[in-house]
Amino acid sequence: MWFLVMLIFPLIVILVFSFGERAAYGGYAGGFTFEQYANLPTRLKAFQNTMVIAPLGTLLSLLVAYPLAYFLAVKVSRQYKLILLVLVIVPFWTSLLVRTYAWIFILGGKGIPFLLEWIGFEGVRLINTQGAVLVGIVYGYLPLMVFPIFVSLEKLDKSLLEASSDLGGSPVKTFLQITLPLSMPGIATGCMLVFILLMGEFLIPAFLGGGKVFFIGNALVDLFLQSRNWPFGAAVSVTLVAIMLITVSLYMRMMMGRKTGRDESLM
């Protein structure tokens, strides 16, 4: 019941809000109009940024996480495996706020740019760029990506790898034809988790994007807490949730399709 109350009801209220009009002092006035949705293009940049950087960030996290997960699951001996895995997960449970703050430090004026200047590269600006936001994303969400991939690689039957190399498969071929397809479920879970969270990200672009690289999340904070344009904010969040649902269901269908495709080819 709690779930129904806390999850469904608010979403309905937001939906109603998004068709309403803005009251004189902010807040909400009743009505039914599509005006708020017609206004969406004014925040186009936020949608564009999110739709470009969120998938890119997910992909980058995957590229960084996969070798690490592979290393932990396949190469590390049993006794160190758990400790190393815990070391990867722990940062995720500590404050993202404080961890992102660290990157303001590192990428800011007295961090890496200062060191670069020392070597001879002058005027390098790292903070408040897309690159900075991407670094923050990979840093923040890496644990979430490593964990599911690790789990699926861990379950992988090592004798399959031996069989492949016994049958003359090169390491690359073994990886591409056995390891990678079998770790697909982990990759899918990891990508989905990271992508969903990135769609609603606020902190990382707020700190490392410095008003230049902003996400839908930043637009929402602005609309709800600063300019208090709730109906428009509601329209933006309905659109966000809709985009999220569409991409996730498309993605899941794609994954499912791939799975059945493979089963058929096996037959």
Place this chain on the structure above:
Amino acid sequence: MRIYATAVFLFLYVPIGIIVLFSFNAGRHASELRGLSVQWYGKALSNPFVGDAFFTSLIVALSVAVLSSLLGTTAALALQRLKGKIRVLFDGLIYVSVMIPGIVIGIATLVALVTVFDFLNPILASFWPEGVKPPKLTMGYVSVIAAHTLFTMSLVIILVRARIAGMDRALIEASLDLYATPWRTFYQVTLPQIYPAILAGFLLSFTFSFDDFIISFFVAGANTTLPIYIFASIRRGITPEVNAIGTMVLAASLFLLMAAQFLLRARTKR
């Protein structure tokens, strides 16, 4: 491979190390290290705003942890008995509430509660006698606690259910066969087996609530939790004081995480 893994671990931990290192800065500027001292810890601890924010966070996190472990455990036990479509529906809802981004939970709670309050406040006021100021429902502790609990409760449910799944049902049947009342069976058989998971869930809920920024940012109303305070001070400019507070927050979550890990480990050993 080994070098790569080391590099990733460095990538994960060097930034945290830098925060900690600069919190012991003796100088006045956050970005220049001039000798080591603990003066900023003193400054942070004597700052009344930090103290207030800390206690707000503490109260919220404690209530969230207590509520979510109570509700989560009972929900997990109840879900165990459900069958068929309803169970699939609830399972789905649990995962949805874990996966939904915090910002959506925050906005949804904010908008929903404000609407409910706008509806209830005039009704409440009409019950109050003339001249006496009627109580007004606003955003505050309760809204933050409710929003956090939505997320953390699902976490507890998932943890406890994993534990129940590993439990031997024969024990419960044996206990009932030996004429123990259902209550007594719960106390003496079920509870001792699932309590490590409940405690771990309690600690994780506490950590989540204590560290959460985005949900609180939307629904906290006039209250300031510690992460909101940190956010505001970072916006004002970075000082070693922020590093000191950050280091303390990190240390607190690390301690709780280790406790949770220890409990979950104790469970697998038995």
